[in-house]
Amino acid sequence: MTFIKMCGLRDEATVDRAVQLGVDAVGFVFARSPRQVTPEVAAQLRQRVPEGILAVGVFTGIGIADIVSAATTSGIDVVQVHDLRSADEVTALHDAGLRVVRAVNTGGVGDPSASFGEDLLLVDGAVAGAGVTWDWQDRSLLPGGRWILAGGLDPLNVAQALDASGAWGVDVSSGIESSRGVKDQELMAAFVTAVRRRG
Numbered sequence: 001m002t003f004i005k006m007c008g009l010r011d012e013a014t015v016d017r018a019v020q021l022g023v024d025a026v027g028f029v030f031a032r033s034p035r036q037v038t039p040e041v042a043a044q045l046r047q048r049v050p051e052g053i054l055a056v057g058v059f060t061g062i063g064i065a066d067i068v069s070a071a072t073t074s075g076i077d078v079v080q081v082h083d084l085r086s087a088d089e090v091t092a093l094h095d096a097g098l099r100v101v102r103a104v105n106t107g108g109v110g111d112p113s114a115s116f117g118e119d120l121l122l123v124d125g126a127v128a129g130a131g132v133t134w135d136w137q138d139r140s141l142l143p144g145g146r147w148i149l150a151g152g153l154d155p156l157n158v159a160q161a162l163d164a165s166g167a168w169g170v171d172v173s174s175g176i177e178s179s180r181g182v183k184d185q186e187l188m189a190a191f192v193t194a195v196r197r198r199g
Ligand SMILES: O=C(O)c1ccccc1N[C@@H]1O[C@H](COP(=O)(O)O)[C@@H](O)[C@H]1O
Pocket: 007, 008, 027, 029, 031, 032, 033, 034, 035, 058, 059, 060, 082, 122, 124, 125, 128, 129, 130, 131, 132, 150, 151, 152, 153, 171, 172, 173, 174, 175
């Protein structure tokens, strides 16, 4: 079954809805963004996520020590980092007890064919969190193995994106929003239906 992560959740009702829809992971954005939450708010939201659903912290633009500090305060044990530069950074996050999703973008930040020992790879569009799609059929951009597809996904394009890319999982944020940073519960449900219809 395709792994689904919904990202940029900022309030209790949205977290509860994602959980009810049976997603596999929810994401809290710690990076500067209209979706940004503090570690303290994330800690409150994290308590609403039952065992079996991953709570993922999304980071870019800060150092490893600050990532570990935010993850510790919020109780999050999976981090999605958009600007990892070396295997040593992944090792430092592992040493802190965190699982690591290494995000690369099709604009050239990060190399999808490299491995830094991360637990999962995520391939995003050229601008993270901006709802920008990319050429999901371009073999030069697609990694092997298990990886998560992100970037401009929505209920209408996700099935085609999965068919074209062969990704193991999907991550969505802008495509389930009524306006930037505001999740729409009907779009959330439509997204899950579109993915689950494929299996
Ligand atoms: O969502 C954000 O604001 C964000 C900020 C900084 C780094 C990553 C961010 N989100 C991630 O971006 C991708 C794609 O999102 P979208 O569906 O295109 O809006 C996804 O992995 C989010 O986790």
